[in-house]
Amino acid sequence: MLSAASAGASSPPPSATARSARAPLACFLAAAFYAGILATPAAALSVPAFTLTEVAPGVFVHSGKQLALDAPGHDDIANIGFVAGKRCVAVIDTGGSVRVGRRLRSAIAQRTPLPICYVINTHVHVDHLLGNAAFRDSAAKFVGHAQLGDALIRSRDVFLKDYAADLDAPPSAAQIIGPQLSVAVGSDLELDLGDRRLTLHAWPKAHTDCDLSVYDRVSGTLWSGDLLFVARTPALDGSLKGWLSVIDVLAGMHVTRVVPGHGPVRADLPAALAPERRYLEDLLTGVRAQIAKGNPMQTAIKEVDPPEKTTWLLWDATHPRNVARAYQELEWE
Amino acid sequence: MGQAPNLSPAALATAAVVALLAAAPLCLGDNQSPTGGAWLRLRPQLYGSRDIAEGDEQLMSIEAPASTPDPAATPVVVHFGKALEGKVKQVRVIIDNNPSPLVATMDLKPGLLVDEIDLRVRIDRFSSVRAIAETGDGRLEMASTWVNAAGGCSTPPSATEGGMLGQIRFRPSSDDKALQISIRHPNNSGFQVDPRSGDFIPPHFIAHIRLSAGGQTLMEADTGISLSENPTLRIATDGALSAPVTVDATDVPTEAHFTATWQGTASATPN
Numbered sequence: 001m002l003s004a005a006s007a008g009a010s011s012p013p014p015s016a017t018a019r020s021a022r023a024p025l026a027c028f029l030a031a032a033f034y035a036g037i038l039a040t041p042a043a044a045l046s047v048p049a050f051t052l053t054e055v056a057p058g059v060f061v062h063s064g065k066q067l068a069l070d071a072p073g074h075d076d077i078a079n080i081g082f083v084a085g086k087r088c089v090a091v092i093d094t095g096g097s098v099r100v101g102r103r104l105r106s107a108i109a110q111r112t113p114l115p116i117c118y119v120i121n122t123h124v125h126v127d128h129l130l131g132n133a134a135f136r137d138s139a140a141k142f143v144g145h146a147q148l149g150d151a152l153i154r155s156r157d158v159f160l161k162d163y164a165a166d167l168d169a170p171p172s173a174a175q176i177i178g179p180q181l182s183v184a185v186g187s188d189l190e191l192d193l194g195d196r197r198l199t200l201h202a203w204p205k206a207h208t209d210c211d212l213s214v215y216d217r218v219s220g221t222l223w224s225g226d227l228l229f230v231a232r233t234p235a236l237d238g239s240l241k242g243w244l245s246v247i248d249v250l251a252g253m254h255v256t257r258v259v260p261g262h263g264p265v266r267a268d269l270p271a272a273l274a275p276e277r278r279y280l281e282d283l284l285t286g287v288r289a290q291i292a293k294g295n296p297m298q299t300a301i302k303e304v305d306p307p308e309k310t311t312w313l314l315w316d317a318t319h320p321r322n323v324a325r326a327y328q329e330l331e332w333e
Numbered sequence: 334m335g336q337a338p339n340l341s342p343a344a345l346a347t348a349a350v351v352a353l354l355a356a357a358p359l360c361l362g363d364n365q366s367p368t369g370g371a372w373l374r375l376r377p378q379l380y381g382s383r384d385i386a387e388g389d390e391q392l393m394s395i396e397a398p399a400s401t402p403d404p405a406a407t408p409v410v411v412h413f414g415k416a417l418e419g420k421v422k423q424v425r426v427i428i429d430n431n432p433s434p435l436v437a438t439m440d441l442k443p444g445l446l447v448d449e450i451d452l453r454v455r456i457d458r459f460s461s462v463r464a465i466a467e468t469g470d471g472r473l474e475m476a477s478t479w480v481n482a483a484g485g486c487s488t489p490p491s492a493t494e495g496g497m498l499g500q501i502r503f504r505p506s507s508d509d510k511a512l513q514i515s516i517r518h519p520n521n522s523g524f525q526v527d528p529r530s531g532d533f534i535p536p537h538f539i540a541h542i543r544l545s546a547g548g549q550t551l552m553e554a555d556t557g558i559s560l561s562e563n564p565t566l567r568i569a570t571d572g573a574l575s576a577p578v579t580v581d582a583t584d585v586p587t588e589a590h591f592t593a594t595w596q597g598t599a600s601a602t603p604n
Binding site: 156325 | 396398402403406408410451453483484487488496500502504505506507511513515517525526528529531563565567
């Protein structure tokens with residue numbers, strides 16, 4: 001379930017993260033006993049520096065780690081960052097916990113005295129959005145896809161329960177902040193940061209039902225959100241066919257660089273999209289063939305096994321779910 | 334682990350989590366034991382003090398992913414061994430830790446050579462999933478397994494929501510020994526939130542499914558909110574299934590009837 005990549009990463013201690021806390025303490029002790037571990041080494045408690053890389057003038061990216069969503073450090077797995085204009089700053093995604101959101105906010109303050117005028121969320125997933133509460137007391141307006149508000153309300157109880165440890169105690173619905181400015185499919189929104197305009201584009205159902213991309217014309221930087229996964233197995237939570245259509249459009253865009261939702265920044269957008277497209281096409285073909293054979297979902301989960309699996313991180317934690325999702329979408333074709 | 338002094342603290346932490354997941358079945362806490370929780374309450378209601386034999390995989394087994402890929406749509410498969418084929422008169426599937434643990438009660442036609450029944454279910458949290466079969470001569474046999482999941486009952490409607498309510502799809506396996514029946518229906522659990530009102534979406538689910546062939550009932554199933562959106566049932570038999578097979582489903586609270594007949598092709602013929 002956890003890839004080799006996690007072993008080398010510096011992570012916060014595995015103190016009751018929401019997901020692992022589901023098993024009772026007795027289980028943890030039993031597990032620790034069987035693993036031959038009785039305590040977390042003190043060294044794991046040191047928090048590594050929060051790095052922000054300036055990938056183009058005024059464009060800063062914090063690279064998320066390639067960890068599973070239930071691993072220690074799972075609140076810092078998405079690429080997040082900000083773009084600074086002459087007048088103010090737009091934050092793009094806030095990380096998977098209020099803690100990470102605060103670290104981003106203080107890192108921004110170290111880089112620029114400009115105020116934060118917008119906090120943009122690229123979609124509803126926790127790893128991109130639970131840091132929002134760290135910006136609650138700023139003057140920033142929260143911005144997202146027109147469907148994001150609804151998606152958040154539907155997910156709120158799960159966030160409060162399963163990700164309680166990633167919110168401030170006590171977890172409250174007020175910390176799960178939806179958009180004040182929303183972007184509808186078919187009508188882009190321009191945000192002026194002072195001599196720098198960001199174009200926000202809302203996409204039809206693809207990775208999720210509320211994917212938003214952000215394009216900074218000054219630097220030619222596209223923030224794709226999770227419409228693009230680099231290295232990490234793409235996770236399907238919207239529509240497989242929809243996602244493939246969106247990839248076709250993205251691949252025709254002329255940009256200088258893309259900041260994917262996960263994985264390293266890339267200069268060549270079509271090349272960066274190619275492995276993801278190949279995977280999603282294989283998923284589509286493979287699941288369709290299983291359905292055509294009359295095979296049930298559990299057989300499809302075992303048998304849809306594209307050859308490129310070794311090239312993706314966290315495959316075992318993601319691919320079976322993608323098959324299950326794709327199966328449910330395609331069985332009604 | 335002792336021979337690997339170079340492991341970083343993070344790796345150790347990772348190992349602990351992995352071990353924790355692996356060790357989960359060792360933990361028999363109050364509400365997580367195969368004899369605890371909902372099963373303790375349900376057992377006397379459903380079976381009184383009758384003996385229930387357990388764990389003979391030759392007779393019956395239940396298969397579900399240990400960590401479900403999709404808590405809102407987890408495949409659960411009940412296999413019957415040769416010794417039970419044709420002898421099962423009723424089978425129940427129970428998910429101990431779900432808000433509504435009894436997934437389905439399925440009465441089978443005497444002598445029907447079923448060797449497998451698949452359901453697609455919602456699993457709300459880490460739970461034992463069990464099947465109890467009753468034979469024609471009154472014996473009870475149980476098989477159980479564990480599934481790790483989160484939030485299956487409150488998961489919002491999926492990407493496949495919509496479509497025509499009550500549309501029925503038949504999918505036979507290539508050898509015609511199995512038939513999958515899917516019913517387009519939200520099967521609202523009552524635990525999903527309507528984003529517009531913020532209220533819970535009222536329960537609206539398939540409560541009964543009847544399968545028949547040539548005027549004879551093959552299966553009568555009472556079902557509930559633990560079945561996934563677009564409820565799906567698959568039966569596999571020892572020999573080829575003979576068409577036509579008619580499905581008749583009823584939902585609550587609207588008591589709408591949905592029916593279709595499989596004519597031996599992959600497409601449904603609504604009648």
